Amino acid sequence: MNIKQTFAIVFFAVALPFFFYSCSKDDDEIVTTPTEEEEEEDPVVITESVYTWIESEMRENYYWYSEIPAASSLNYKLGVLDFFDSLLSSKDGKHNDSSDYFYSYIESTSDVSASTKSISQTDYSYGFEFQIYNMVDQNDNPLGYSYAHILYVVPNSPASEAGIKRGMWITKIDGKNITESNYTTLLGSTATKFTMATFETDKRFVAAGDINISSARAIEDDPVHYHTIITDEKSGKKIGYLVYNHFTDSKTDGDEKYNKELLALSKEFAGVDEFVLDLRYNGGGLITCAQLLSTILAPSSALNQTFCNMTFNDKQSPRTYNLSYAKSLISTGTNLNLSKLYVLVSNRTASASELVINALRPYMGDANVILIGEQTEGKNVGSETFENTTYKWEMHPITCQIYNSKGESDFYVNGFTPKYQVAEIDHLDKIFDFGNTDEIMLSTAISIINGTYSATKASTRSTTTQLRRGKSSLERKATNGVVVDGIRQTAKQ
Template identity: 45%
Template structure:
């Protein structure tokens, strides 16, 4: 079996029977029904979990715990950050496909921000709006502020309604540059009830001409192959985008991953094949390291030219990547795995998440439960995986540092894009001080919620 086939078979969602045969210890046969879910979790984790050797011995665990508590009780302290594990568990009823929160959504991603020193009321800042969504139908766009819902202020207790609920009236505002404040538009907007939304990750593309250079720009928001788990619309759109850039004969390229917190390994492989130097195609891109039960423990993946299909390899020697603290996992894998093949990978924005591991989904229809434990660590071709604290940017800029430049994607004056263009054409003033604007403190980010149901390498 070829390495790529091994990868695809390992990384698919696995439907696991209630019991495995070799791991769990049935110490209470009279309570088989009561302990079935916990024993299924325990058995699966002892086979697949990357840190399985750090799990407590079977004779010391309590199989009568509520399943979510049981799952937490057997996780390694190395799993996740800030006491929040990367491994997840949920009811099978709540998980529908590999891009969560698009089956019931208003079609916008947002942050919940406290403005200035107001500790009780919050605003939702719109990061981007999906096409043909309830939000796009009322002309919401990146940079808008939702100031209240149905006449009620946004609070920590009620903001979750913005992830997707019924029709509501929204007071929408904008940042007023001269006044350095947020002002409401005169007429509230009626947004329709949340519904299924097609959040195409190939969100925006353009080519800019600067100082005799042709610069390609792509906003890519998550590593997903298609609308469903078994389709490839998004991958084909990515291939079409690469043809667009190739036909425009670009000299430089800016990949905007600021809101991309992961997705499928296969999509990340495709991205690398499209961007890498042409003479590197066919070489080993990196490998996945599994726990010590696996033989082989390390499984390689390559810069596979066959993935390109009707796309185009852009043959880049330098890559400019826009990042944020939401840039994670598969996004970081692309950065890490392309570095050995590029003359330069230049990062612009904020330090990335630092997630150098991958997960896989396991589901039990009988028990109505699904979990996505971490099963591997991701390395590049130089055996490097030392970005657990994130990649620090070469040019550190917080996109909220100047709200006057928090503009729609593609606007050449948008803060991070304008910085990238200035670096490429040599016009950027490296010693220029940041322009300060209205102070905002983010307390929640919908991008984080989008990643909470990992189902593949994420």
């Protein structure tokens, strides 16, 4: 069997992937029981060797391998997805009253264009990210329709060309209410018409007419979405502000385009008095991008010191690998030597974003990594990619836990709780363009910096309409990271 293993450390956010199965006639064949994802497809034939490969790699590399059931207890006639899930530990992912999902996953690589976890940062879409809000009555009963709130718009996209902006609302798609059955159209489809609205404190939702948008197309979503330097009138301080939406190094493997952009920006930010890092829509990505960003932001005393440690299962030798704030990483950029960092976060902030927070705390001091927003996801683990090129399957099991230089990790398994708690849903009339100093999250950070912050003012809700947060396009976006090959192999060289 031609099996290729590609090792990579990458952090994961949860999505709802579509899987496409391949088959081979080289081995004995078994007919599997279709999973829910397969119900609308023809019966799938999968070779027994696929199961052997999955089980073997998992027993060797899975972080919680000791909790995999004995072979005699496994059902090798399950569909591949269900078989993979049957190997997973309850420690993998989130399993509680409000959430139930694993971090580890497996997907077919037979149709890369169909995969929602494609490693490419060229996204086929309209070019905007959104949050669905389900409408409910005063008794919290669903009204059967939803509105989509625009979180950000990618430049040079159908959305930007149509005049769609951050903070706008889509209330209908081609004249029809947004529901559970059609909201995925917003991810990208044919040319259509959106009915728009704005939200104002006194008038609630106000109709804003219709917008015609062209067909979805290939869109490049640069993680360095927005940056500026703000001069605060009250304090006179220069405040660096960066919106960084996913930890990705390049558009295509090897060109380091986005990392080079970060390095160039570091020079522009040199000399700022304070820094606000906006990670509220960042669900994670590459550990090496987190390492680079942190090296730019860290105090100079942290350079060449430990950034993080990755601990693998006890079958691995060595078991622990180290990444540092290597000064060589920023040879074409600069270190900002920050003693304090303000980080804007939300419930969508996860994994590599949380690593930046955790890794900087030992060097800045816990109190000087100041979080503003909502409780984060809580992902302190990493995953590697294992690919079977013969049968076109790729799996991404959790294989390590990530610690900062002080050995801290477990304490944020349920997420970081911000000192300054601000939720966008409570201030929907203040969701403006990035960089607007009246925007709720940025204005909160600035008020803390200049000493005018009022807890009472920040906690005052401006939203009166009954809304409940639903699905978000960010669930899909957060999984589109490019994996990093050879972390362990490089360390051994």
